[in-house]
Amino acid sequence: MSYQLWYWDGIPGRGEFVRLALEAGGIAYRDCAREPGTEASGLVADMTAPRPHPPFAPPYLVAGDLTIAQTANILLFLGERHGLAPADLAGRLWVNQIQLTIADMVAEAHDVHHPIASELYYEEQKTEALRRAEHFRGQRMPKFLGYFERVLADRGWITDSGRWTYADLSLYHVVDGLLYAFPKRMSTLARAFPQVMSLHERVSKLPELQAYLSSGRRLPWGDGIFRHYQELDGN
Amino acid sequence: MSYQLWYWDGIPGRGEFVRLALEAGGIAYRDCAREPGTEASGLVADMTAPRPHPPFAPPYLVAGDLTIAQTANILLFLGERHGLAPADLAGRLWVNQIQLTIADMVAEAHDVHHPIASELYYEEQKTEALRRAEHFRGQRMPKFLGYFERVLADRGWITDSGRWTYADLSLYHVVDGLLYAFPKRMSTLARAFPQVMSLHERVSKLPELQAYLSSGRRLPWGDGIFRHYQELDGN
Secondary structure, X not given: OOEEEEOXXXXXXXXXXXXXXXXXXXXXXXXXXXXXXXXXXXHHHHHOOXXXXXXXXXXXXXXXXXXXXXXXXXXXXXXXXHOOOOOOHHHHHHHHHHHHHHHHHHHHXXXXXXOOOOOXXXXXXXXXXXXXXXXXXXXXXXXXXXXXXXXXXXXXXXXOOOOOOHHHHHHHHHHHHHHHHOHHHHHHHHHHOHHHXXXXXXXXXXXXXXXXXXXXXXXXXXXXXXXXXXXXXOO | OOEEEEOOOOOOOOHHHHHHHHHHOOOOEEEHXXXXXXXXXXXXXXXXXXXXXXXXXXXXXXXXXXEEEOHHHHHHHHHHHHXXXXXXXXXXXXXXXXXXXXXHHHHHHHHHHOOOOOOOOHHHHHHHHHHHHHHHHHHHXXXXXXXXXHHHOOOOOOOOOOOOOHHHHHHHHHHHHHHHHOHHHHHHHHHHOHHHHHHHHHHHOOHHHHXXXXXXXXXXXXXXXXXXXXHHOOO
């Protein structure tokens, strides 16, 4: 049985956290909204179809009779079923905890360019974005990255298993997004957070990910959660 | 063994989602940061102490050797261990999915009065808050509440088990916060979302919660996540 992943086409977005786990885990899936002829209207039609456990928003994963939404929840499921996280209680909760902390940072990174409302254009909230970006760069980026640095400490990965979990893949993706959106700020911060930068590099070279990363299927950064506006970046 | 809950004193905050589950589940716990002589400095000292799985922020729960952070993660643990959620995979994931959707709404409700930065006062970002509040009231409140209405449908609870889960308690708490923060807006929306309002009333009358709700230990709404500023409310 192949999983069906549903997420907006055109941006990596939150769907990419799921894709990375599926790809690195060698798990078969269909990327339904990116199949020819489906498009956004097909996603909306599927998402709003009657089902016992409806999603609030993409991404969601259809696994046989199950429909599972919320990024961290999908990853919790995949982690348990495919060994992408420790099997013991402490390890499972720990990886979920890190994933949820990553999700918090992702939401804040989005709100840097959309501090007023998702349904407005960036240009309609640019004044507010400039103010929010200053605080995100100055306060929040060091706070989150400092926490992840402490977590990685001398073990290099999020758990002490000596290998990656789905949360390591997600942390790679967040750092990648920050490097795209805030290149100036990251060039300053990288020096203070060597473990985080090392994890980013190590995941990018994982043998399990090479086929995907070189396939052209990984969507480029653009107008999604992580956006690059020169005026929002700074040392 | 009694659990140790750590969360800032003085506001219900995210700690209250955990308290409601502990109280309704009849589970023994210490509310450490509210014990005499502990205060915020005691919380910070405990939170930053070396441990294998450090929290990024409160709330966190110490359960023997485990330290568990992130509200939804703590609830996932309590739900599994104390039967506050279904034991089967589909039910467990579903309740976690709803909890994460509630968490998204909670973060947005906070950012209504703090759209620029948590570390600034409301008065320093009031202009931006007025703009964000308009969109939250107009777009986001109906979207989230409409989703929960659909979820509750005719079964009254989040699962079809005929009883509450920790996510039902959390939904009660969010609605309670919205009624406090946006009384005008909620008086309009309540008519459109009878199932949500009925759940709010039903949970407030749960026999399992009466001792807690009448104890004086439930902290009043104030300057936390849900805040009432007249200028941010409207029909």
